[in-house]
Amino acid sequence: MRKKTFSVLTAAFGLALAACGSSASSSTASNSSSSLPPAPSQITVGTTYSGSGSFATSSIPELDGLKFWIKYENAKGGVYVGAYKKRIPVKLVAYNDLSSATTAATQYNQLLTQDKVNIFVSDFGSVLTAPAVSLAEAHKVVLFDQSGTGIPFFSPQNKYIVLADLPVSSIWPNVLAKFLISKQIKNLAVLYGTNDFDASQATTLKTILAQNGINISYYQGVPSSTTSFGTLLQTIAQSKPDALLEFGYAANDAPFLQNVQSSGMHFKMVFTVFPGQLLGLFQQQVGTAGLSYTYTYGTNFYVNYPTVSEGLNSSQFATQFAAAFPGELNSLSLDGYNTGLVIQASLKYAKSLSQSDIRAGAAAASGHLNTVDGSFVLNSEGAQTGELLPVAQLFPSGSGVTLKAVYPASQATGSAVYPAPVG
């Protein structure tokens, strides 16, 4: 039995290694060449989306934004490709990853190895973007990272990533920290999800505040799946904070705000991350009373950009997107559209359709691209640093709430009400 088993194992390893011999070298990369190959009949954009699961509410609007960009450009004959000086139609291939990183990984590989897409776009958020990072690098295909702002993705070694729509999560709270300092808030409570996106924001905030002598009396990480905050709120209330900040995903922020409201507690300032991105959804789930006078990040969706260098301006986008995709229009659908604009600019500047030239095209667009999502600026590692998110506050307005940027003064559309009124 032992001899037989040993021989089977030997055969297994032999065959397995033989299998990996050829596959290891497989790659969809194409290097730039001096003579341009004939123009393709279409540009294939491949991505995954979360049709269900915890990331669906964020992922679907992003996909809709990308679809809108494709529809809009195809109506003009396709996206303009600078190397060929003509428009080429765009085709979308999108797989449903069900909010699962494992499923997303195999589907990303399907896009690279089977569909051989020209443009590779990741799903919403860091968790679902993570499996795409190494695959893109290994296949030497540029990853257009929509909103995966996780720090580990960006390194000098990885030359195949472009963060399209949002700044890296570690710089998100820079303006928020300045706002807290300006308000002379001295006692803070910070609750954050133990995931890269939220923990990196909490860490950045803590570091900046510590440098300015501000005490965080309550600083607690909770599992990303947390949706019940009652007990935590009781504990936090004992430290009587001047501001309560909760860094979570949409699935955490909404129940957090509901719990604050139902607890009957009053805090001078409550901050959460996602109402500024999914205001319509939060309006439905939390209601006007629960959202009124709370703070959030003011995304570019709430900033009017009348002049842009690529695509539609703010009012044009709002009108045309609503006509094409009736229903929820929010900052994540704007992000999806902006991903398309970054791809568009990269293709415009690229000297060929090789992946290295497309990446060079994105670098060339950096600093020159102004869209409905603001300025696009890439650092040397492919991370977006052009946008700094203002602090916004939600004010009761009619039967709903209105979001107004309150800090910094240069972007403010309203004045902060601090402390928040009772009731």
Next chain:
Amino acid sequence: MPKLDEIDRTLETESKGKRLISPAVAALVPVVVFAVGVHIYSNELLLTYMAIYIALAQGINIIYGFTGYLPFGYFGFFGVGAYASGLAMLDYNVPPVLAVVIGGVAAALVGALLLPLFRLRGAYFAIGTLAASEAIYAIVSNPSLQSITNGPYGLNLAAYYSSGTAYGTAIALAAIAILAASYVRSSKFGLTLKAIRDDSYSASMSGVNVPRQRFYAWLIAAAIAGMGGSIFGWSTSVFYPQAVFDSSLSVLAIVFALFGGVGTVWGPTVGTVVLYAIYNAIGVSNPQYFQLIYGLVIVLLVLFAPRGLAGLRQIKSRRATTVGAKND
């Protein structure tokens, strides 16, 4: 005319031969299929995960199929393996294949720590393992342990990424898991496990050391999951805690094993290949109806093949025997 003892000897030799050939074939067939398959269908990562799922389904087979203990928290060992091997690579520059073994050992050690869970039975045991795995996840992703596990920021193994070698290792793991299940099924050890599954008190009264035998099966299953997690982490290369401590890993592995038929050697392998292929085929061809179609497939299987594919085969062979007997 041959003597009776000669007939016995012949039958014994034949049976021994079958016992040797069957596991070899069960392990070799998937290896050949995977080795050839990657040249036909180049989504290597999908095939890597399929091989890992075969190993996980066999791990479930060993602990559930042979002892009756269903571990819903099986993903905990998977996550421990991914982290142990990842940290071995990052902190001690251990070669990836050796790190995979370390992942298996670490998972087995955690399995040993969780041994008191065997005081529970049935649904309580299943929920207990789930809670334990969630607890391990909370510990690993805790920001306070960032200096050790990197907390919520995950691991980046891009420097060790080698899709081909990871694929080869996944195939080898699948083969090892199948051989382990074969051994358990055909050995005296397997018989004691089945006795424990059917009636642990009677087994104990018959001289079977129940805790010890069950412990061995538990360790084997944990080590397989740990090595599976190690290869998963290595082949994915950038991952967060929630990706490797994902309860859907357990659910899929259990479904695959049940669909194929637990307590058999071929069942979990065939179950994984068929269901995982369907899972991905629907995801690619009809992503908008993904859950609807996959859910219907599972419902139909539960209704018409509650004992899995192996159960269907047994029914068929029983019918054939009955028909044969009637004809006689």
